[in-house]
Amino acid sequence: MKNNSTKITAFILIATLICACNAVKRVPDGKNLLVKNNILVNGKSSNDETASNQMYQKPNGKLLGFKLRLNLYNLANLNPDSTYQAKFDNHPGRYERWSKVLSAKQVDRLGQSFINKGLNDFLKNTGEAPVIIDTAKTKKTLLRLKYYYLNNGFFKVQTDYTIDTVGIKRAKINYNITTGPAYTLDSIRTTILTPALDSLYHTSREPSILKSGNQYKTTDFEEEKNRITTYFRNNGAYYFQPTYVTFDIDTIGKQNKADVNLIINNNSIQEKDSSRTEPFKLYKISDVNIYTDYSAANSKSKINDSISYNNFNLYGYKKIKYKPRAITDAIFITKGSIFSDTRTTLSSRYLNNLKIFNYPSIQYEVDKRDSTAQSLIANVYLTPRKKYSFGATLDVTHSNIQDFGIGASVSETIRNVFNRAETLEISARMNIGSSKDMANPNNNFFNVSEYGLDMKLNFPRILMPFGTEKIIPKRMIPSTSISSGFSKQRNIGLDKENFTGGIAYNWSPKRHNTAKLELLNAQYVRNLNPNNYFNVYTSSYDELNGIGKDYNTKPINWGDTPEEQARKDLTIPKGTTGFTNDVLTGQTALLPGDPLYRDVESIEERRVRLTENDFILATSYTFTKTTKKDLADNNFYQFKTKIESAGTLLSAISNIASLPKNTNGNYEIFNLEYSEYIKTEFDYIKHWDFGKENVLAVRSFFGIAIPFGNSNYIPFSRSYYSGGSNDNRAWQPYSLGPGSTDAMDDFNEANMKIAFSAEYRFKILGDVKGAVFADAGNIWNVLDNVIDEKAKFSGVNDLAEIALGSGFGLRYDLSFFVVRLDLGFKTYNPAHEKGDRWFKEYNFGHSVLNFGINYPF
Known part of the structure; x- marks a missing residue:
């Protein structure tokens, strides 16, 4: 082993030496490769990034300390055509011999092949030519540096430079800056x-x-x-x-x-x-003219329709198709007001937000009717979009549910529905797929399907029976959306039908703040095939079946002996339901308090919860604040908080009306117990930009949903899970937690979640970026009907169950989105016994590869 280690070390040293020598392969004699720019300010080295950005020449880029692109470039043959021709020039007769075997045309084409030319072109284009010190560029850099320090108040700055040789054909440049006192x-x-x-x-x-x-x-x-x-x-x-x-x-x-x-x-x-x-004049607005159907083609045509409304003048080259208030509510420029750029910008933003016009234009002209020439006429030019627009998509999919799937969607947008700038969006979607894991009695290739229909009606104002202008003024660009939807699954899980509907209000209190009030958010989930539960949640079945083989007292088949019974599996659903009922009614040897009894009780509690139909009527408020200025801003923070209350209104009505309760002591609506809970979330993201595309990003999240009143658990659709490409990347989705459980179920969820993530991002090569990350967090059950102590959060000591995953990733930046691959390793796994949680599964065999689009936070 010792000899092998010595050989490996020697090999690495030799390879490094060869690569190091190769770095100056294409540096001409008498020239030097630039290895470092050193800025010395008053005799001390400076790390001022802005000063470093003044350089006209920078050393070749490195990857983990190695000049990869330079060495790739040096591997390339810069003149492959001449090299190929030299093979024949130096060996008379070779061309003729090759031509007899191939043909003259094929021999010529060989010179353009990938091996002879394509590979060299790839190395040349992918690589980076050596940066050779150019004194002319050095002097220009020095002048830039001088102006940089002058612009920062050092009026007596003095500059010069020296070039120091640091090896064979290698040198560094020292930029010597003597600033003098700052003014x-x-x-x-x-x-x-x-x-x-x-x-x-x-x-x-x-x-x-x-x-x-x-x-x-x-x-x-x-x-x-x-x-x-x-x-x-x-x-x-x-x-x-x-x-x-x-x-x-x-x-x-x-x-x-x-x-x-x-x-x-x-x-x-x-x-x-x-x-x-x-002297400058201060202008007021004398008129606001709105051209509701302007285009370049009709700009010189005659106006055929006009309306005066609230000191606004609306004009149409054809009949005006909008109710005046729909347009004037979006315009902050008013007659008699002082000219203001802010009002112009707000008007443009609001008009764009209506989504019924293309690129609204606002122009001003001096009002010639004013003898003092201190009045402006504001002309607002609006070009309507098409009233109807149609869209369609077709996708081929693959997931953990289906091996092959085809998805299609169509959408129709109708603008200015009621002549007040409303938009109606109607979309339909369908997916058919093939899955070997799903039931397929007729042996059809496409054996799973899902389809749905959604509608959303948007109003560019707050729809309330009373005025809201004093609370939410129109400068906050308020809007109302009314939505409804339906979807149905066949042969997927429990075959759900999902009905949704709601009304929501959106507004922006400040430029980078948004608020959303969902006044009503209704969801009805109906499970069409609850008997399929144990076919879907196979982990629960395996655990129940294992217990059943030891404790099931009823024969699965008539005439089975106890020995035969012990070797047979529980049938679904009759055998599983019967055995669970026998255990919980005391008809087996398992007694309350036994660990296996509690396991059966927990399995049944989860089955009931996930197979029951759910009705949720919720109200929520979400507030988001960000300092992010644009997509290129990597030095910002974002804070988002949400509070949601479900069932409270229904309980209040039931109490006032003295409605009867069912046998469980709960109220019902449509013969169904509705959900009642309070839920709150806090999400904080912070980015630090260290320059040169080095960014540190962190995220913290806390969420909790507490059932009360009509419920003792949270519906699956509103619970939390952990793991996945945007969460703890060392675990698959739904495979972490709750608590210190070993993710016993197929879809592990709970009603409280804590998560922390940190990621350091850096540039590797061109548009290829890298990252190292650490994700921590877990989910727990709290104040609900879960009986497994390992899944509960009982106090601060349970924070020791926060899992930690770490790893690295690659990203490819396509400008409009980022393709992401992350490899996560289980660093601290709370599912193991205490003292055996660190690095137990820190290996490639237990790692998780995540694919994602865009950054996780």
Whole structure:
């Protein structure tokens, strides 16, 4: 073993040495490969990423410390055509001999084959050419660095560079920066020539970004320019632009300080060959004109219809098809108001949100009727989308339920249904599949199916019998959606029918905040084939059947002896139901308190819960806040919380009406016990961007659903599970927990969940990214009817049952979505005995490969 280890070590060292030597294979004599850029600020090495980004030349990229792309490039033959031709030039007669065997055409084509050319092109394109030090680019980088430090207040900065050889044809560049003292802002004054703007500036409640005592930074001056411009343009200064804001910086006679004079000149007006200046004017809106069916084709046509409504003028080239309020509610620009960019933006957002117009355009023109020339006419141009739009999809699928499936869906969108900008979405879906695990008495290839129909009606306002403008003003872009749906499964699980319906309100309290109130969310789940339970939940059957072989007292077949009985399986459903009933009614040797008795009791409790039909009538409120600015923002946080109450309204009505209870002491609706519970969730995500596509992302989640009143358990559809590609990736979905149980059931769920995840993401090669991650969490039962102590959360000591998975993954970024592969390893498994939980299954044999689309959080 020792000799083998020595050989392996020697091999690795030799391979590393060969690769290291190969790195400079294509570096010309007298030149050097750039191995490092070292920025020395006042004699100390700097890790300032922004300064590093000023480089015109950066060393070849590395993968785990190895220049993979450089070495791939060096493996390539850069002139494969010449090399191939040299085979014949150096060996006269070879071309003729090969031509006799193949043909001249085939010999020529051999030179373009993958082996001769394609492989080399692949290595060349995939690889990366050596970065050879170019002194011209080094000097340009030095100039960039100088301006970078000047822009940060180091007005006496001095720069130079040195190139140090660090090996054969290798060198690093030292950029030496001597900053000198940083200048700070001293006095700040203003010179604003337009009196109206001067008055606006001094009455502004927004604090200036420039403050006496702050270090000079050019970015602060740019931000102050934009702040002033935004403020002025939101207060009537229609012609104001950032270019009108300038700064006079005075450092004469100052010791590392600078006086600032903010200058805003008058409006410059170009008139033919001359120009003049005049004070800026603050404009008001004199008219709002809305063109409801504008297009480039009819822009010069005659207006044939018009309506005046609440100081808005609506025009149509054809008959206006909208009720005026449907359009005017979406427009925040009003007659008599001051011109404001914010109002323009809000109007565009709201109009887009209606989903009945294409790219609304808002333009302004000076009202020539105003002798003071301080009025603007707002023209809103709306191009309607098609009233009807049709969509269809076809998919081929594979899952753990079906080996092969074909899915199809069709959808129809109808816009402006009631002439108030409503949209109606109708969709139908169907899936047929083949599964060898499902019942198939007629031996049909397609033996499983599912179909469904959904409808959703959207209103661009809050539908209430009373006004909500004071609570939810229209600037929050409120909307109402009424939805209903139906789906049915055949030969899948218990063959469910699912009916859903509800009404929900959505609005945005702030730019990056959203709120959703589901006033009513109804769901009715009907199990069509409950007798199939033990065929679906095979783990429960295996456990019950094992107990039955020892304790079943009734013969499965007439005339069986006890010995024959012990060797036979429980039939489904008659044998399983009979044996369970015998145990729980004391007709077997198992007595209450026996571990196996409790197992049978637990199996029966779960069977009853999962085969019962469910009716849920819930109300929920969800609030989401994020600081994410756009898709490229990797330095943000997101917080989401939800509270849901089910059955409370029905119980209140039942109590008031003094309705009778059933034999279980519960109320019923449609001869069915409805669910009653309270549920709350907290979800927090935080991303840190360390630059160079290195991102640390963390997520924490807590959720709990507590049954009460009419229920002593949570319906399966509203419970929690753990495991899977977006959860703990070391376990399959539904295969972790509850608690310290060993995931005994086929679909393990519970009513409380804790989850934590951390993932470090980094760039590997081009669009290929990598990640290392750790996922922790579990699910438990709390305050419900589950009797298994291992599945319950009884106190803080049960936090020791939080499972830990860790692993690594690959991602391929396709811009519009990310394809993800993650390999998770069970690091800490609470299903094992204490003291035997760490790294018990930390190997590839017990690892889980997850496939996902986009990042998990």
